[in-house]
Amino acid sequence: MAELFCVGLSHKSAPIEVREKVAVPEEEQAALLHQVTSIPGVSEAMLLSTCNRVELFAAVAGPEAADAVGAQLRDKGGPVVLGHLKQHQGEAAVVHLFRVASSLDSMVVGEPQILGQVKDAFSNSVAAGTVGGELTRACEAAFAAAKRVRTETGIGAAAVSMASAALELARKIFGNLGGRTVLVVGVGPMSEICARHLATEGANVRVANRTLARAEALVKELGGKAEARPFTDVAKLLTEADVVVTSTAAPRPIFNVELVQPALKARKGRPLFLVDLAVPRDVDPAVHQLDGVFAYNVDDLERVVAENLAARSSEAARAEVLIAEEVARFIRSKTARDAVPILGQLRRRADSIALAEAEKTLAVLGDGLSQRHRQSVEAMAKAIVNKLLHAPTARLRTAGEAGPEEAARVAAAAAELFGLADEGSDDDAPDVTPSPINRAEGQK
Numbered sequence: 001m002a003e004l005f006c007v008g009l010s011h012k013s014a015p016i017e018v019r020e021k022v023a024v025p026e027e028e029q030a031a032l033l034h035q036v037t038s039i040p041g042v043s044e045a046m047l048l049s050t051c052n053r054v055e056l057f058a059a060v061a062g063p064e065a066a067d068a069v070g071a072q073l074r075d076k077g078g079p080v081v082l083g084h085l086k087q088h089q090g091e092a093a094v095v096h097l098f099r100v101a102s103s104l105d106s107m108v109v110g111e112p113q114i115l116g117q118v119k120d121a122f123s124n125s126v127a128a129g130t131v132g133g134e135l136t137r138a139c140e141a142a143f144a145a146a147k148r149v150r151t152e153t154g155i156g157a158a159a160v161s162m163a164s165a166a167l168e169l170a171r172k173i174f175g176n177l178g179g180r181t182v183l184v185v186g187v188g189p190m191s192e193i194c195a196r197h198l199a200t201e202g203a204n205v206r207v208a209n210r211t212l213a214r215a216e217a218l219v220k221e222l223g224g225k226a227e228a229r230p231f232t233d234v235a236k237l238l239t240e241a242d243v244v245v246t247s248t249a250a251p252r253p254i255f256n257v258e259l260v261q262p263a264l265k266a267r268k269g270r271p272l273f274l275v276d277l278a279v280p281r282d283v284d285p286a287v288h289q290l291d292g293v294f295a296y297n298v299d300d301l302e303r304v305v306a307e308n309l310a311a312r313s314s315e316a317a318r319a320e321v322l323i324a325e326e327v328a329r330f331i332r333s334k335t336a337r338d339a340v341p342i343l344g345q346l347r348r349r350a351d352s353i354a355l356a357e358a359e360k361t362l363a364v365l366g367d368g369l370s371q372r373h374r375q376s377v378e379a380m381a382k383a384i385v386n387k388l389l390h391a392p393t394a395r396l397r398t399a400g401e402a403g404p405e406e407a408a409r410v411a412a413a414a415a416e417l418f419g420l421a422d423e424g425s426d427d428d429a430p431d432v433t434p435s436p437i438n439r440a441e442g443q444k
Contacts, residue, residue, distance in 0.1 A: 002043050002134050004093040007070040007085060008055030011107045014084035016299045020280035021077040022054045025249065033130040036072055041065030044135045046125040048100070050117050051190070051247075051279040051298050052107055057097065059134040060089075091331060094138060098323050098330075101142040102149040103156075107302060108165060109316050110155040113189065115146045138330070145326035152322060155315040163193035163245075165301045166275040170243050173273060173294065178202035183241035184226075185234060186248035187214045190277045194245045199225035206241070208234050210248075238263035238272070247277035253284040260287050267292070342411040343396050345420050350389055354381040 009019060024032055029047050036045040041061035048055045056073065060066045070087060077085075088096045099105045101118045122139045125131045131139075150156055167177070174180055181204045184195045195218060198205045205226035209215040215228035229237060238244065238260065248254065255274065264272060274295040276283040281297055288295045358381040362374055369377075392414060399410035414420070 002059040002061050003090050004057065004097070004134065004138055005060045005066045005069060005087070005089050006055055006057050006093040006096055007066075007073060007087040008048075008053060009073075009081065009084045009086060010053035010055070010105070011299070011302075012105070013086050014081070016279060016281065016297055018077070018080055018084050019052075019054060021081055022073050023279055024049045024054065024076075025251070029124060030128040032072065033125060033128045036069055037130045039065060039068045042069060044125075044132045045069075045130045046121055046135055046139070048118060048121040050114070051277060053100075055100075057093070057135065057138075059132070091327070094330060095323070095327050097138055098142045098145045098327055101139075102146040102319060102323060104149075104316060104319055104323065107298075110312055112150075112156060113193075115143070115150075116189075119143065137334075141326065141330045141333075145323055148326065149319045149322050153315045153318045155312055155319050163190040163277065164197060166190075166245060166277060166296070167194060167197055169296060169301065170273060170275065174242065176201070177243070180204065180242040181206070181240055182243045182245065183208065183234075183237045185209070185231075185244065185246040185254070185282070186278070187211075187218050188247040188249070188277075191245055191247040192218060194247075194277075195222065195226060199223075203243075206237055208237060235259060235263065239266040241272070242270075243273045243275070245275045245277065246282040248282055250278070250282060251280060253280075253287075254282050255287055256284040257286050257290065260290060260293065264290060264292050342414050342420060343393060346389065346392065346396075346414065346418055349418065349420065350385045351382075354385045357381060 009022065011019070024047060029049065033045045033047055036042055036056060036058060042058050042065050043061070044059035046057040048057070054073070056069055058066075058069045060069060066087070066089060070085065073085060074081060096105070097118075101115055103109060103111050103114050106114050118139070122131065122135070125135070171177060177198060178201050182198050184191050184198070184205060184207045187207065187209045195205055195207060199222045205222070206229050207215040207218055207226055208229045208231050210231045212228060212230050219226045219228045234254075244255075246255065255276075260272070269292065271292050271294060274283055274287070274293065276295065276297040279298065283295050283297065287293055355378075358378050362369065362377055365377075396410060396414060399406045
């Protein structure tokens with residue numbers, strides 16, 4: 001029987017130079033998911049890869065399968081990651097997923113971006129064909145828990161994302177950013193947020209991206225309150241900008257000493273403020289040592305957001321209580337499914353009978369029926385089964401939630417009543433997989 005498993009690392013367990021070792025480019029994620037699900041005993045997989053965490057969630061059938069999933073990240077990151085990988089299994093993995101989706105495990109507790117990132121990870125896994133009932137149920141329950149946390153607590157009232165934390169740091173140095181020239185490099189989610197905030201504050205925003213059309217699209221969204229520039233202008237723009245915010249998907253640093261040092265000379269003593277929101281890093285660590293450069297990466301931002309944590313601690317405590325309630329609800333539901341395998345037998349028996357009877361009817365009616373009419377007969381047979389099984393299914397689920405003894409009693413009665421007693425037990429989960437989440441809600 002499969003259970004949820006998670007392995008990975010985050011800002012809590014590994015510094016940025018370790019996290020970037022296992023960062024998975026978007027174009028390689030589907031291949032990794034298929035590789036994971038090809039492991040014996042692994043039926044489902046989902047990858048959550050952000051600037052602050054890289055985690056694999058999987059449905060595994062035992063410890064050997066779980067260890068093989070962990071080996072995917074160990075092999076990718078090499079020896080340097082061994083002391084930083086963390087894993088969670090069973091109920092602990094469920095708790096971790098719920099806390100991550102609700103932003104309780106984020107560097108900035110209460111930030112709203114992580115829920116969208118988890119939804120995107122789920123949608124990407126659906127597109128790759130690597131999720132089934134176990135991960136679908138767990139993710140949809142996690143999304144519901146996150147929504148409850150957001151609506152029933154004040155955890156997000158003063159929340160800041162990594163992007164807004166970067167702007168807060170810039171304000172501490174420059175004061176009001178209105179009128180300042182800001183260069184935004186890359187059109188990723190966080191740099192887009194920065195650009196929007198900066199445009200609202202009246203900064204002179206210039207957006208540079210390797211694909212100029214994407215920069216122009218962002219500028220259009222901002223209502224013309226910014227200027228799109230080709231990526232080849234970055235060196236020149238460095239001499240003019242007060243603040244540079246960079247968040248690209250480049251595999252290697254794009255701001256190195258060779259690029260920044262000439263810009264510093266042209267600036268004639270004006271300091272350069274660099275905020276690097278990318279993982280892997282966009283700014284070479286050697287740039288931090290140059291006179292006149294104030295460079296910060298995502299780990300440095302922890303100092304900025306720490307001041308906000310105390311104000312939100314009581315709300316976070318309330319959120320933890322809600323998460324505990326939602327996890328308990330999910331575990332009860334899973335226990336009900338696992339404790340009443342008779343549901344699966346009953347559904348398969350009924351579907352088999354309905355299909356056989358529909359085929360008999362269609363054979364009698366002959367070949368003159370249109371495809372539409374044939375489908376109507378089959379649909380009617382399925383509808384009759386669903387309506388007849390609705391009440392027994394609901395009663396069996398309720399029995400499962402009431403506890404093992406009640407579940408066993410009602411399951412035995414159902415097996416006797418429907419003539420299933422001699423078929424033997426079956427560990428397959430019943431056909432109660434929730435319908436997929438609203439995909440549009442998960443897109444960013």
